[in-house]
Amino acid sequence: MDKLVIADKQFTSRLLIGTGKFSSSKVMASAIEASGAEIVTVALRRVDITNQNDDMLAAIDRTKYLLLPNTSGARTADEAIRLSRLARAATGINWVKLEVTPDPYYLLPDPVETLKAAEVLVKEGFVVLPYINADPILSKRLQDVGVATVMPLGSPIGSNRGLKTREALEIIIEQANVPVVVDAGLGLPSHAAEAMEIGADAVLVNTAIATAAEPAKMAYAFKLAVEAGRTAYLAGAAAETKKASASSPLTGFLRNE
Amino acid sequence: MGVLKINGKEKTFLDNKMPVTLMDLLTILGVDSATVVAELDGQIVERANFTTTPLRDGQSIELVRFVPGG
Numbered sequence: 591m592d593k594l595v596i597a598d599k600q601f602t603s604r605l606l607i608g609t610g611k612f613s614s615s616k617v618m619a620s621a622i623e624a625s626g627a628e629i630v631t632v633a634l635r636r637v638d639i640t641n642q643n644d645d646m647l648a649a650i651d652r653t654k655y656l657l658l659p660n661t662s663g664a665r666t667a668d669e670a671i672r673l674s675r676l677a678r679a680a681t682g683i684n685w686v687k688l689e690v691t692p693d694p695y696y697l698l699p700d701p702v703e704t705l706k707a708a709e710v711l712v713k714e715g716f717v718v719l720p721y722i723n724a725d726p727i728l729s730k731r732l733q734d735v736g737v738a739t740v741m742p743l744g745s746p747i748g749s750n751r752g753l754k755t756r757e758a759l760e761i762i763i764e765q766a767n768v769p770v771v772v773d774a775g776l777g778l779p780s781h782a783a784e785a786m787e788i789g790a791d792a793v794l795v796n797t798a799i800a801t802a803a804e805p806a807k808m809a810y811a812f813k814l815a816v817e818a819g820r821t822a823y824l825a826g827a828a829a830e831t832k833k834a835s836a837s838s839p840l841t842g843f844l845r846n847e
Numbered sequence: 848m849g850v851l852k853i854n855g856k857e858k859t860f861l862d863n864k865m866p867v868t869l870m871d872l873l874t875i876l877g878v879d880s881a882t883v884v885a886e887l888d889g890q891i892v893e894r895a896n897f898t899t900t901p902l903r904d905g906q907s908i909e910l911v912r913f914v915p916g917g
Contacts, residue, residue, distance in 0.1 A: 608917025618915065633916025636854045636909065637883055639876050646915050648882075662916050676911055679891045680884040747917065774917075796917035 591820055594792055596769055597685075597717045597738045599656070601628045604786065605816045606658070606771065607809070608796025615649035617805050622655065625809035631658045631687055631794065634677050658719070660687040665700075667707035674711055686711065687741070688720040697747045701728045705735070712736040721773055724755035729762045729770075740766060741794065743774035744785065748797040750777025753784055763789040779808075779815030786819025787827065849904040865904070870897040872908070882912050 594601040607627040612618035622630055632647060650657065659677035664670035667690060674686045688711065690703040699721050705728065711718050717738045722728055724742040732740055742762055745751035752775060753759065763770050769791035776782050777798045785793050795812050802808035849865040850857050851872070866872035869892060873880045885892045886909040892900050902908075 609915040610917045612915060631917055632913040634884075634911050635914045637878055637912050639853060639878065639910070645879070645882055645912075647913050657913070659913065660916055675891055676884050676886065677913075679893060680911075680913060794917070 591817060592824065594769060596719070601792075602626075603628045603813075603816075604792040604820055605782070605813055606631065606773075606792060606794040607799065608794060609647065609650070609800075610796050611800035612646075612805065615646045618646070618800070619649040621799055621805040621809040622650065624806040624813070625795075625799070626813045627655070627809075629656045629658050631660050631796070633660055633662045634673055634680070635663070656683075656685070657681055658685055658687050660721075661689050661707075662691070664690050664707075665692040665703075666690065667703040667710070670703070670707040671710055674707075674716060675714075678716070684715055685717045685738075686719065688718050688737075691721075691747075699723055699743075701725060704728075705731055708732055708737050709735045719771065724758035724762060726758060726761040726765060730765065733766070733768055737768060739769045739771050739791075741771045741773040744772050744781065745775030747774045749775050750798055751775050752777055752781035756784075756788065759785070759790070760788055779811045782812050783815040783819035783822075786816055787822050789823050792816075851902065851904075852907040854908070854910055866902055868898055869900040869902060869908070872902060873897065873910075876910075878910060884911050885909065886911075 594604050603626045605625055605627050606629040607622055607625050608631045609618055661670040661673040664673055670690050677686055678684050688707055690700045691697045692700050704720050708718050708720050712735055719739045719741055720732055720737050721741045729740045745754040771792040771794055772785040772790045773794040776795050782793045799805050799809045849860045866875055880897055888907050
């Protein structure tokens with residue numbers, strides 16, 4: 591497959607994986623491996639000093655995977671900026687998946703706060719990958735301030751409902767001059783394939799893999815779907831028609847007419 | 848006695864048990880310094896400076912680390 595280029599980095603895989611909701615670090619590690627992903631997302635939270643659990647993320651080989659910290663939990667631009675700076679201190683790299691989600695029911699991203707935070711973070715030298723609703727104008731405004739990708743949602747986070755925003759995604763993809771990563775709501779490999787077929791540059795999947803009965807198997811299915819969808823996009827889809835168009839010759843039938 | 852606010856909760860230390868540096872505090876709490884990021888009164892402290900960052904009574908410390916997430 592052709593390479594995915596985000597900022598100054600090249601990737602072979604077009605599937606990004608979230609690390610949330612896995613039943614154990616072992617299950618998570620095997621799913622990441624099976625997915626072929628090179629970028630994995632993580633969140634930043636307070637250390638629970640009364641209950642030191644094992645470090646779930648110790649299972650991730652940081653020389654093999656790019657750890658992409660998100661700003662989940664942030665409800666304002668200021669909170670997201672603070673989390674981004676902490677994440678940079680933790681990873682030593684300046685990539686951040688910017689999420690500002692004040693609404694706890696649908697976890698929809700706040701466009702105003704996201705744009706505000708993106709502007710500040712880009713000026714501070716961050717490579718910003720903002721999670722957004724599928725809004726083509728917001729997508730343009732974010733590109734104007736210098737984000738590295740846009741990450742529009744297919745449907746609400748963890749809902750597994752697929753590309754409910756398809757028409758708006760198509761406009762975003764048509765107009766984008768940075769990679770478009772469809773994030774959130776992809777519940778099945780066919781959803782991921784559909785996103786790639788319409789020209790998305792990559793997809794991010796978490797819940798659909800982490801909560802499948804066999805996460806590693808589902809991760810592999812998503813890998814295949816992303817590759818199939820990308821290849822189909824590059825192949826150029828055949829035109830749709832309303833009426834049938836015979837695939838077999840319309841002459842030489844075994845009857846006399 | 849000294850008081851430090853750690854992740855929003857006040858913790859009291861006897862004078863002879865008061866951590867001198869940020870690294871001392873992590874050791875007392877049993878927190879692995881390799882996986883943690885610290886903010887001292889709102890300012891990020893780089894991991895390399897944990898051992899040289901002194902603590903004073905009344906300071907506020909945030910200790911965060913990566914957890915699984917999308």
